Amino acid sequence: MREEELAIHGGPRVKTDAFGTGKRFGAEEAKELLEALEQNTLFYHSGTKVKTFLRRFNELYGVRYSVAVSSGTAAIHVALGAAGVTVGDEVITSPITDQGTLIGILYQNAIPVFADLDPRTYNLDPASVEERITPRTKAILVVHLAGTPADMDGIMEVARKHRLKVIEDCAQSWLTRHRGKLAGTFGDYGCFSTNDFKHISTGDGGIVTVNSGDEEDFQRVHAFADKNYRRFSDEVMRDPECLAPNYRMTELQGAVGIAQLKKLSWICGRRHAYGERITEGIRDLPGVLPPKVPEGGWSSYWFYMFRVDESRLSCTRDQFALALRGEGIPASPGYIPHVLYRQKMFRERRAYPGSDFPFSLSDVSYEPGLCPVAERILATSIRLPVSEFFTEKDIDDMIRAIRKVARYYAKG
Numbered sequence: 001m002r003e004e005e006l007a008i009h010g011g012p013r014v015k016t017d018a019f020g021t022g023k024r025f026g027a028e029e030a031k032e033l034l035e036a037l038e039q040n041t042l043f044y045h046s047g048t049k050v051k052t053f054l055r056r057f058n059e060l061y062g063v064r065y066s067v068a069v070s071s072g073t074a075a076i077h078v079a080l081g082a083a084g085v086t087v088g089d090e091v092i093t094s095p096i097t098d099q100g101t102l103i104g105i106l107y108q109n110a111i112p113v114f115a116d117l118d119p120r121t122y123n124l125d126p127a128s129v130e131e132r133i134t135p136r137t138k139a140i141l142v143v144h145l146a147g148t149p150a151d152m153d154g155i156m157e158v159a160r161k162h163r164l165k166v167i168e169d170c171a172q173s174w175l176t177r178h179r180g181k182l183a184g185t186f187g188d189y190g191c192f193s194t195n196d197f198k199h200i201s202t203g204d205g206g207i208v209t210v211n212s213g214d215e216e217d218f219q220r221v222h223a224f225a226d227k228n229y230r231r232f233s234d235e236v237m238r239d240p241e242c243l244a245p246n247y248r249m250t251e252l253q254g255a256v257g258i259a260q261l262k263k264l265s266w267i268c269g270r271r272h273a274y275g276e277r278i279t280e281g282i283r284d285l286p287g288v289l290p291p292k293v294p295e296g297g298w299s300s301y302w303f304y305m306f307r308v309d310e311s312r313l314s315c316t317r318d319q320f321a322l323a324l325r326g327e328g329i330p331a332s333p334g335y336i337p338h339v340l341y342r343q344k345m346f347r348e349r350r351a352y353p354g355s356d357f358p359f360s361l362s363d364v365s366y367e368p369g370l371c372p373v374a375e376r377i378l379a380t381s382i383r384l385p386v387s388e389f390f391t392e393k394d395i396d397d398m399i400r401a402i403r404k405v406a407r408y409y410a411k412g
């Protein structure tokens with residue numbers, strides 16, 4: 001069979017029309033915002049919008065308690081603080097994630113420890129997590145990357161065996177499920193982001209679930225997001241036991257959140273269908289490895305990332321991505337530039353200017369080769385955007401482009 005000429009070589013482009021777009025915010029958000037302003041207060045404790053946002057979230061997630069915060073990063077920091085993570089503790093996490101996963105660990109002056117990943121789900125491998133446990137390990141901070149659930153059976157087993165806290169980073173994984181249970185409800189705390197790039201947006205914002213359902217636990221989380229003040233009635237306790245930041249959500253964010261939450265299930269449903277459709281469309285291709293969702297899992301595909309097997313192709317990963325771009329598909333090589341432990345901060349073991357604290361408390365390794373699977377994932381993956389506003393034709397064009405490029409470069 002004669003292969004079709006690639007667009008980068010002057011052939012016809014696969015994608016000739018624009019990708020679907022749409023409006024994320026409309027009359028419902030405007031109505032909620034106006035009501036928030038008419039309250040004459042934008043403070044979460046005085047108004048009703050953040051409270052209503054959380055009540056609806058709790059119903060959707062089947063949890064008794066959650067706390068609203070100013071970002072996903074804040075949500076994770078709050079969960080770590082509430083879990084008692086403190087100076088010199090080790091927290092095991094993923095080397096492929098957003099910076100927001102790490103920030104709270106280092107602000108608690110705790111030590112990030114990186115475990116390796118599953119080569120096809122890009123999420124933590126429970127066996128590698130267990131290998132990295134030391135007497136100083138306090139918590140596992142598990143990331144559900146790109147909408148796909150981590151192996152929570154395996155992670156929870158390791159955590160129970162070693163009595164570790166589990167915090168779930170669900171910033172990219174709204175409505176993600178594992179064996180019918182929602183990501184964010186397995187561990188002690190689940191952390192969500194509503195920054196402007198996530199499934200739903202409040203501009204910035206976040207939520208922490210309190211999965212114990214215990215009131216004291218809830219009060220600890222709540223206080224840690226609000227200066228460690230205890231604001232549970234009209235009488236406010238302003239004599240904090242320990243340091244905690246101010247990560248409060250405002251009524252404006254809560255108002256937008258109420259309206260956005262109504263769209264969440266449609267958004268995640270579309271993204272799920274589109275992600276699965278791409279996998280179906282490319283799974284038979286030589287040299288192309290679609291992402292895997294674990295058995296019994298459900299992904300809400302924040303993005304779609306597949307890997308290439310360069311041994312079966314006559315091109316590199318970068319050439320494959322470039323060829324896709326030539327076909328009109330906005331593909332990017334990899335995700336973050338390198339595994340997190342190769343960031344300057346870890347190479348030089350410096351988080352605070354002029355200080356080597358807290359790294360000086362630990363001899364944990366950040367050497368290249370620490371997580372070989374994670375390093376291979378970043379070196380061999382190609383990321384495609386997924387949007388609920390794409391059309392089925394957009395997805396089929398993506399599939400056609402991947403098929404065209406893979407066939408062109410297929411060896412033998």
Ligand SMILES: *Cc1c(COP(=O)(O)O)cnc(C)c1O
Nearest residue numbers: 071072073098100101171193195
């Ligand atoms: C977006 C994101 C965060 C941080 O959320 P912000 O709201 O931007 O602070 C944390 N972890 C992951 C995996 C993310 O994608």
